[in-house]
């Protein structure tokens with residue numbers, strides 16, 4: 001569903017992503033892991049053209065979207081729930097949601113909004129409230145719901161558990177699994193390595209802009225590299 005080849009992202013002299021290649025199959029959850037500064041957010045931003053990559057080929061559902069801009073990428077079926085949620089704090093919950101589908105022709109179609117409210121009743125309850133007044137967990141829910149408003153095929157999730165309470169984190173991971181079961185294809189960036197690997201099918205580990213490990217999530221969880229470098233424990237199964 002998503003294939004990335006030789007992606008390079010530079011900020012002036014800093015090469016943040018150094019020619020990485022990976023793919024996400026239809027209906028998979030794939031984790032992109034790695035320490036702070038590894039290049040995870042830069043990769044997602046480049047996929048959505050929020051920053052322009054210096055090189056690389058991006059293929060979405062068989063179509064080359066390397067030269068396609070952000071709005072068109074959303075129309076073609078890929079959206080991002082960004083790190084730090086980035087809801088518009090002074091707009092209502094409903095307006096935040098509508099913005100998620102606004103690049104589509106039928107963005108005013110009430111069915112789309114109603115479907116989202118049926119999935120997230122709390123957002124319906126709070127639809128007239130300013131987004132900035134929601135709790136962290138609710139804002140995260142809103143960011144994911146906003147990304148779903150354009151009915152994407154591929155969902156990019158950047159740190160959906162960052163800064164929210166453990167109970168809500170567990171609910172978010174359940175939601176991500178539900179979305180996979182409904183057929184969404186998900187690329188998940190997470191600091192929460194155990195939980196991320198426990199729900200994903202496969203994973204890539206980024207370090208200093210390069211992929212240093214990849215494979216089935218179960219194998220990555222057991223690998224020495226991840227155990228020692230990223231999890232900091234001798235036995236992650238015991239620790240979990």
Ligand SMILES: Nc1ncnc2c1ncn2[C@@H]1O[C@H](COP(=O)(O)OP(=O)(O)OP(=O)(O)O)[C@@H](O)[C@H]1O
Pocket residue numbers: 011014016034035036037038039040041042043
């Ligand atoms: N706007 C920017 N200008 C200059 N350098 C940047 C910019 N954004 C990121 N970088 C640098 O690019 C590298 C990769 O950063 P990036 O945010 O993609 O990593 P990350 O893996 O997402 O880390 P984190 O989990 O901390 O967000 C880092 O060295 C970072 O300092």
